[in-house]
Amino acid sequence: MEGTERLRLAVQKTGRLSEKSLEIIAGCGISFGSDSRLLKEHARNFPLEFLFVRDDDIPAYVRDGVADIGIVGRNELDERCPDDLEIVRDLGFAQCRLSVAVPRDFPYGGLQWLAGKRIATSYPNILGRILEERGVTAKICYLSGSVEIAPAAGIADAICDLVSSGTTLLMNGLREVEPLYSSTAVMVSRQGFMSEASPRQVILERLLLRIDSVIRAKSYKYIMFNLPADHVTAVSKIAGGMKSPTVTPLLEEGWVSVQMVVAEDTFWDIFEKLRELGAQGILVTPIEKLTE
Numbered sequence: 206m207e208g209t210e211r212l213r214l215a216v217q218k219t220g221r222l223s224e225k226s227l228e229i230i231a232g233c234g235i236s237f238g239s240d241s242r243l244l245k246e247h248a249r250n251f252p253l254e255f256l257f258v259r260d261d262d263i264p265a266y267v268r269d270g271v272a273d274i275g276i277v278g279r280n281e282l283d284e285r286c287p288d289d290l291e292i293v294r295d296l297g298f299a300q301c302r303l304s305v306a307v308p309r310d311f312p313y314g315g316l317q318w319l320a321g322k323r324i325a326t327s328y329p330n331i332l333g334r335i336l337e338e339r340g341v342t343a344k345i346c347y348l349s350g351s352v353e354i355a356p357a358a359g360i361a362d363a364i365c366d367l368v369s370s371g372t373t374l375l376m377n378g379l380r381e382v383e384p385l386y387s388s389t390a391v392m393v394s395r396q397g398f399m400s401e402a403s404p405r406q407v408i409l410e411r412l413l414l415r416i417d418s419v420i421r422a423k424s425y426k427y428i429m430f431n432l433p434a435d436h437v438t439a440v441s442k443i444a445g446g447m448k449s450p451t452v453t454p455l456l457e458e459g460w461v462s463v464q465m466v467v468a469e470d471t472f473w474d475i476f477e478k479l480r481e482l483g484a485q486g487i488l489v490t491p492i493e494k495l496t497e
């Protein structure tokens with residue numbers, strides 16, 4: 206059965222999500238062509254079919270069963286059909302926030318300042334929900350793009366748009382005043398797909414096993430260093446959640462070589478402690494895959 210079935214994955218054709226989405230799939234050892242003019246393509250060594258589409262359409266494609274899964278910003282999911290889809294993995298990339306921004310010189314005094322004002326956004330549903338939760342009634346003006354020009358064009362008093370570095374806002378004379386919502390790229394399926402036990406769901410399980418190992422690998426580093434042998438116990442105490450480090454004696458009396466895996470976010474703390482313990486020649490390498 207499974208031999209004839211392919212899991213259908215919708216990814217953004219061109220844009221901020223495209224490259225990283227395909228990078229994760231390639232990191233899973235899945236190979237495919239790279240003709241960006243194609244709308245549809247299948248992997249050579251895994252039962253996976255790609256649909257290359259606009260990111261706005263991905264939630265609806267997955268909801269309607271045109272695709273089984275999709276990679277999309279959480280923002281698009283929450284804007285379009287949050288109740289019909291299920292997040293199967295947070296992929297962590299394409300971090301951004303939905304923020305309110307006002308013209309640079311405006312005396313912004315908190316969210317209440319927006320009461321009765323006109324706010325331009327491409328995310329009226331998310332913004333509407335958040336304003337309602339916070340008890341602010343404003344006029345939401347929908348714009349499908351180029352939201353940042355709305356205040357200068359006299360269409361709105363403020364905007365609510367996606368921000369990552371903030372450069373676009375600055376270039377348009379705007380100031381970010383209120384981050385309201387954060388987003389990353391997520392993999393979605395329609396509600397219930399994960400518990401269907403269908404051939405395609407089985408393929409998704411296989412894919413997720415690989416994706417988890419790729420994502421886990423990205424948050425760890427492999428480090429190697431030389432250490433005075435009498436400090437081995439101290440090092441094993443700072444090794445964190447992984448199994449104890451690998452210790453090999455060096456030819457030089459009283460020294461050992463140590464290898465261990467450390468979490469990316471603890472790396473610099475561990476690095477400083479290792480230096481204090483007399484570690485030398487600390488070599489750090491990325492990890493391609495890491496299973497539990």
Ligand code: ATP
Pocket residue numbers: 217218219220221222258259260261277278279280281299300301367368369370388389390
């Ligand atoms: P498409 O033509 O596919 O509709 P698009 O122009 O709507 O593309 P992109 O600008 O490529 O979309 O953004 C895709 C996603 O990338 C966003 O929905 C969001 O989740 C994420 N993203 C990350 N940083 C930013 C940012 N600074 N501005 C906009 N989106 C961002």
Ligand code: MG
Pocket residue numbers: 259260261
């Ligand atoms: Mg789009």
